[in-house]
Structures are given as C-alpha cells and as structure tokens.
Amino acid sequence: MPNRVLIADDDRAIRESLERALELEGYDVVTAVDGVEALIRARQDSFSALVVDVMMPHVDGVGVCRVLRADGDRTPVLMLTARAGTPDRIAGLDAGADDYLPKPFAVPELLARLRALLRRAAQAPDATDAAAADKPGAELRIASLRIDPAGRRALWGEAELRLSKTEFDLLELLVRNEGIVLDHATVYGEVWGSALTVDAKNLAGYVGYLRRKLGDAGAPQLIHTVRGVGYAVRRP
DSSP states (O other): OOOEEEEEOSOHHHHHHHHHHHHHTTOEEEEESSHHHHHHHHHHSOOSEEEEESSOSSSOHHHHHHHHHHTTOOOOEEEEESOOSHHHHHHHHHTTOSEEEESSOOHHHHHHHHHHHHHHHHHSOOHHHHHHTOOTTOOEEETTEEEETTTTEEEETTEEOOOOHHHHHHHHHHHHTTTOOEEHHHHIIIIISSTTSOOHHHHHHHHHHHHHHHHHTTOOOOEEEETTTEEEEOOO
C-alpha cells in the first residue's frame, strides 16, 4: 500500500504542485485548503504523514498540530512556513511538529525530509510492541531522567516529557552516548537518516526545545553545546 500523505496549504499553486510531485513519487495524496479542513480529514482518515503550512486561515498550522497532539495523534508532521525566524521555528516544534521547512523550498529537499520522517515512523515501536519489549536493562537513566526506548517515554522524576518523534530520537541518542560529544554529521545520520534532511538551525532548534522541556520538568542542564563540533549529555 502506498504511503498516504495529507497536504494542507491555502496557497493553491503550492498545494497542487506538491500534490503532483508526491503522486509522481508514488504517494497517495489528500489535500486541504485550510486548518479546519485539515483537522477534519486528519480525524476521519489515517495518514502516514502530514505536510502542513503554518499560515492558513481559520486554524493555522501550529493550531492544527497542537490539536492533533492533544488528541493523541502521533502522525509525523512536516511544517512549511514563510517565517524563517527562530521563534517561529520553536513555535512549530513546541506544537509537536517533527520537522520544519522554510519557504521557498526545493521539492527534492521536501521529499527527502518526508522520506526521513516515514523511515523513523516505521522504525518506532507501537504500544503493543512496547509492552512486549519491556526487558531488564532496556531503560536508560541519567540522574532523575529515565528513558524507556521500547515504550518511547521520557520522564524526569515523575513528570513525563511530551516529546515528538524527532525530539525523543534525539534525546535517546544523546543519552545513549552520555559523555561523548556527537558531531552534527553523526546526529543527522542517526536521527534524520541523512545529513541532507536537516540544517544546523533546525538541529539547534530541537536541542533548544529539549532543554526547555527538561528545564520545565525541573531538570538541570544536561545537554551541552561544544562549539564547532556538536552536543553531549553529561551528568549534573
């Protein structure tokens, strides 16, 4: 069965060009012209991924993502926006988006990012797999941080962190390599599958967002930046 993708964008030219490009790649494509229609379609049907524009009438892309995440919908979301500033990127990640692509963009890059999202989603265990995979030693710990890779849960003390797929994958990678500085290329390859699917600003955005979530849960600084190299997790 082909992967089914929902494209939500109020710009007809972008919507139709993406629809054609994805169909040529073998995707089953459904389109929506605004946030309201996107929510209706996402709740009625099952999709492999969503491509959602931020600036849409009625309900914007951030609102769409926030509502779906509140519903418990973990479908991968790639956000598109003409706003390239860091605060706007963070707003999208904060709402639960898995990746972020500023406009104007190259269609091959969008396709590469979409493939990476689908690969990660296919590798992630579902709830029934998680129950079967509960084995001694599977849990990762640093101070009061606990990560259950099988159940894809992360907690600081008793507070569970609400993480998107990308955020969880990034945190798990860093914790598994505690004390080791992982360079950008290594992180790209392990989390996104390719150095071509994410840029340094996006990676910095994900790291910043993880720090904020950990801090909100009461954690001290765990993720450290090594300028010009990459990132490392260290015990407080």
